[in-house]
Amino acid sequence: MLLACQKGHPLRSKPSSPSESPGKQGKPATSRKTRQAKPAKKRDLASLFGKLGLNTPQDFLLHFPIRYEDETCLSPIAQASAGQSIQFEAVVQSCELTYRPRRYLTARMRDDSGEIQLRWINFYPSQVQQMQAGKRWRVRGEVRAGFGGLEMVHPKVTSPSSPLPQSLTPIYPTTEGLAQKAIAQRIEQALNTLDLDDSLPEAVRDNLGLMPFRQAVDVLHRPAPGDDLDALVHRTHPAWVRVKFDELLAQQLSLANAREQRRLRQADPLFEPLDRVSYVQKLSTELPFQLTAAQQRVVQEIHADLAQTWPMHRLLQGDVGSGKTVVAALAAMRAIDHGKQAAVMAPTEILAEQHYLKLEPWAKALGLQCVWLSAGLPARIKRQALDAIASGQAQLVVGTQALIQQGVTFADLGLAIVDEQHRFGVSQRLALGEKANGRLPHQLTMSATPIPRSLAMTCFADLDVSVIDERPPGRLPVKTKLVSASRRAEVIEGLRESVASGGQVYWVCPLVEESEALQLQTATDTHEMLTAALEGLTVGLVHGKLHAKEKADVMQRFKAGEINVLVATTVIEVGVDVPNASQMVIEHAERFGLAQLHQLRGRVGRGTRESICLLLYEPPLSFDAKYRLKALYETDDGFEIARRDLQLRGPGEFLGARQSGLSLLRFADFEADAHWVEKAKLLCDELRAQQPEVAKCHMDRWMQSREAFLNG
Numbered sequence: 149m150l151l152a153c154q155k156g157h158p159l160r161s162k163p164s165s166p167s168e169s170p171g172k173q174g175k176p177a178t179s180r181k182t183r184q185a186k187p188a189k190k191r192d193l194a195s196l197f198g199k200l201g202l203n204t205p206q207d208f209l210l211h212f213p214i215r216y217e218d219e220t221c222l223s224p225i226a227q228a229s230a231g232q233s234i235q236f237e238a239v240v241q242s243c244e245l246t247y248r249p250r251r252y253l254t255a256r257m258r259d260d261s262g263e264i265q266l267r268w269i270n271f272y273p274s275q276v277q278q279m280q281a282g283k284r285w286r287v288r289g290e291v292r293a294g295f296g297g298l299e300m301v302h303p304k305v306t307s308p309s310s311p312l313p314q315s316l317t318p319i320y321p322t323t324e325g326l327a328q329k330a331i332a333q334r335i336e337q338a339l340n341t342l343d344l345d346d347s348l349p350e351a352v353r354d355n356l357g358l359m360p361f362r363q364a365v366d367v368l369h370r371p372a373p374g375d376d377l378d379a380l381v382h383r384t385h386p387a388w389v390r391v392k393f394d395e396l397l398a399q400q401l402s403l404a405n406a407r408e409q410r411r412l413r414q415a416d417p418l419f420e421p422l423d424r425v426s427y428v429q430k431l432s433t434e435l436p437f438q439l440t441a442a443q444q445r446v447v448q449e450i451h452a453d454l455a456q457t458w459p460m461h462r463l464l465q466g467d468v469g470s471g472k473t474v475v476a477a478l479a480a481m482r483a484i485d486h487g488k489q490a491a492v493m494a495p496t497e498i499l500a501e502q503h504y505l506k507l508e509p510w511a512k513a514l515g516l517q518c519v520w521l522s523a524g525l526p527a528r529i530k531r532q533a534l535d536a537i538a539s540g541q542a543q544l545v546v547g548t549q550a551l552i553q554q555g556v557t558f559a560d561l562g563l564a565i566v567d568e569q570h571r572f573g574v575s576q577r578l579a580l581g582e583k584a585n586g587r588l589p590h591q592l593t594m595s596a597t598p599i600p601r602s603l604a605m606t607c608f609a610d611l612d613v614s615v616i617d618e619r620p621p622g623r624l625p626v627k628t629k630l631v632s633a634s635r636r637a638e639v640i641e642g643l644r645e646s647v648a649s650g651g652q653v654y655w656v657c658p659l660v661e662e663s664e665a666l667q668l669q670t671a672t673d674t675h676e677m678l679t680a681a682l683e684g685l686t687v688g689l690v691h692g693k694l695h696a697k698e699k700a701d702v703m704q705r706f707k708a709g710e711i712n713v714l715v716a717t718t719v720i721e722v723g724v725d726v727p728n729a730s731q732m733v734i735e736h737a738e739r740f741g742l743a744q745l746h747q748l749r750g751r752v753g754r755g756t757r758e759s760i761c762l763l764l765y766e767p768p769l770s771f772d773a774k775y776r777l778k779a780l781y782e783t784d785d786g787f788e789i790a791r792r793d794l795q796l797r798g799p800g801e802f803l804g805a806r807q808s809g810l811s812l813l814r815f816a817d818f819e820a821d822a823h824w825v826e827k828a829k830l831l832c833d834e835l836r837a838q839q840p841e842v843a844k845c846h847m848d849r850w851m852q853s854r855e856a857f858l859n860g
C-alpha cells in the first residue's frame with residue numbers, strides 16, 4: 149500500500165473536472181466566485197440536490213463517485229514529482245506576498261526529506277496568517293514544475309492533528325455551489341439507514357459471479373486503500389459490475405412489465421377470415437411482384453400479432469428499399485378485413501405522400517377508399533376527409549401529424565402504422581394509439597434505421613421486432629464515388645449522359661445548418677445554375693418551403709419522367725420512391741451525417757437500372773467526415789452503416805429522440821456491457837416466471853418513478 153501511495157496514482161492526480169465541487173475537496177477553487185461558495189442553506193440544498201436528481205435516500209445511495217483521492221497516507225516531500233498528487237506533513241520555512249507581476253502568495257515547506265513551494269493566486273488574509281513560518285501543516289495537492297523547482301498551486305492545507313482517513317476519499321459528481329462534504333454526508337446517512345440487503349438470492353449471485361450488493365456500494369463509496377483504483381475509476385471493478393448488472397436487470401424487468409401491461413389491455417383480435425376471400429389475399433394477387441422471403445416472414449409475424457386480444461406493438465426494421473410499404477399495406481388489409489380502419493402516419497408530407505401514392509391505387513383496385521390528410525389541405529377537402537374518417541367510409545387513411553391532431557375522429561381504428569419511428573417521440577406514438585374509442589388499436593412502427601441487436605435489446609425490449617433483412621431481387625448495388633468539388637463542371641456534363649440513357653437524376657443541395665433561408669437560397673441558385681448548364685433538359689426544384697400542393701406536383705412530374713433532373717433539399721431524405729432515378733449527386737456530402745447519407749443514397753438503385761451516387765466534397769475533410777464518406781463508399785449494408793454511425797455518435801444522438809429503455813440506464817453501457825445485457829435478459833425471464841417477489845423487490849430498489857413513461 150505504501151508503495152502505491154508513494155508512487156502516486158495517475159488517476160488520483162487527474163485534474164478536477166468542471167462537474168466536481170469547487171473548492172471543498174479535490175482542487176481548491178481558483179476564482180473568487182467559487183471560492184466564496186459557502187455551504188448552501190438547507191432549503192437551497194434540496195434544490196441543489198434536486199438538480200443532480202438526488203431526492204430520496206435511495207438516490208443518494210446510487211450516486212457514485214467519479215474518482216477518488218488517497219488521503220490515507222503521507223509521503224516524504226522528496227518523492228514529489230510533477231504531474232502527481234502527494235500528501236505530506238511539513239513545516240513552513242518562509243511565506244511571501246508578491247504584488248508584481250500579479251498578486252500571489254507563496255510559502256516554502258520543508259520536511260526531513262526536502263522542500264517544496266506552495267502558491268496561491270486567490271487567497272484570504274487568513275491564509276496569509278496560516279502560512280506563517282514555523283507552523284506545521286498537512287498539505288495535499290498536485291505537484292507541477294514551476295520556475296523555481298517543484299510547486300503546488302492551491303493545495304489543500306489541513307491540521308496535522310486530525311487522524312488520517314481509513315478509506316479513500318470519494319469525489320462525487322456535483323453542481324455549482326454544492327460541496328462534496330454535503331453530498332458525502334447524505335450518502336453516509338443513506339448507507340447507514342437504508343436496507344442494503346441483497347435483492348438477488350445468493351444462488352443467483354454465485355451463479356453469475358456477482359458481488360453482494362452491500363459490499364458493492366460500500367466499496368464504491370468507501371474503497372479501502374488497497375482496492376484497485378484503476379478498476380474503480382474505469383468502472384470495471386466487480387463492485388461496478390454488480391451495480392451495472394442490477395441496473396440492466398431492473399431495466400429488463402421494467403420493459404418486460406411495460407410489455408405485460410400492454411398484454412393486459414384489450415384490442416380487437418384481427419385474425420384471418422376463413423369464410424371469404426380476404427383483402428390480404430386480394431392485395432397479394434394484385435401485386436406486380438412476389439414478396440421476398442423476408443417480407444413473407446414479417447407479414448406472418450405481424451398477422452400473428454394482430455390475431456391476439458392485446459394490442460400489437462411491433463417495430464418493423466428494414467433498410468432503405470427493403471420494401472416496408474407493401475408489408476404495411478398487407479397489415480392494413482387485415483384490419484380492413486374486419487371492417488376496421490387503418491391509418492398510416494409519416495413524419496414529413498413528402499414521405500406521407502409517397503405512401504399515399506403507393507397505397508391509394510392498391511386500395512382503389514380492391515374497391516376500398518383511401519383518404520389523404522395533411523395540415524395544408526384546403527378547408528373543404530379537409531372537411532370531406534374528416535367526414536370520411538369519422539363515418540368509416542374511408543378504410544385507409546394516410547397523412548402527417550395532422551392525423552393525431554384534435555378534430556380527427558376515427559369510426560373504428562384497428563391499426564395505426566407509423567413510419568420512420570425514430571423521428572417521433574413516444575408521446576406522438578401514444579397519441580395515435582388513443583384515437584380508437586376505448587380499445588387500443590394495434591400499432592406497427594416502421595424504421596429505416598436498422599438497430600444493432602444489443603441496442604435493440606436495451607432500448608426496445610418492450611416492443612416486438614421484425615426485421616426485413618433481404619432486398620427485392622434484381623437490384624444492382626449503387627456505385628458510390630467520392631468526387632472533389634473542384635470537378636463539379638465535369639459532373640454536370642456527366643448528367644447529360646445519364647439522362648440520355650433514360651435515367652433521372654437527384655441533385656441534393658447541402659445542409660446549411662445556420663440558416664434555413666440560406667439553404668433555400670442555395671437550392672434556388674443551384675436550380676438556376678443547372679437549368680442554364682443543362683439546356684434542353686427539364687430541371688425541377690423541390691424544398692421544404694414549397695406548398696404541399698406544389699411539392700406534390702413536382703414529385704408527380706418527376707415520377708412521371710417529365711423532370712430529368714430534380715434539385716432537392718433533404719426533404720427527399722426519407723421514403724421517396726422513384727425507381728427510374730438512377731443517379732444522385734450530393735453536394736457538400738461532408739456536411740451530412742452517415743445515416744442521412746445512407747438514406748439519401750437509398751433513393752437510387754430502386755429499379756433494375758445500374759445506379760450511381762456521386763458524393764461531392766469540399767477538401768480538406770475533417771477526420772469524422774472522412775470516416776463517414778469512407779464508410780459510405782465501402783458498404784451499403786444498413787446494419788454495418790448503423791454500427792459505424794453508432795460508433796461515431798453514441799446511442800442518444802443516433803436514436804434521435806429521448807425515448808425508449810435507454811434512458812433507464814445511468815451506469816451500464818449497452819455496448820461495452822453487451823454480454824451482461826444478455827444475462828440480465830435471461831435472469832429477468834427466469835425471475836418473472838419463478839420468483840416474481842424477487843423481481844419486484846429488485847425493481848423497487850432501482851426504478852422508483854423512472855419507468856412511468858414506458859407504460860404507454
Ligand code: ADP
Nearest residue numbers: 437438439440468469470471472473474620725
Ligand atoms: P422502403 O423499405 O424503403 O420503404 P419501399 O417499400 O418504398 O421500401 O420499396 C422500395 C421499392 O421496392 C418500391 O418500388 C416497391 O414497390 C419495390 N418492392 C417492394 N417489395 C418488392 C418485391 N418483393 N419485389 C420487387 N420489388 C419490390
Ligand code: MG
Nearest residue numbers: 472473722723
Ligand atoms: Mg419507405
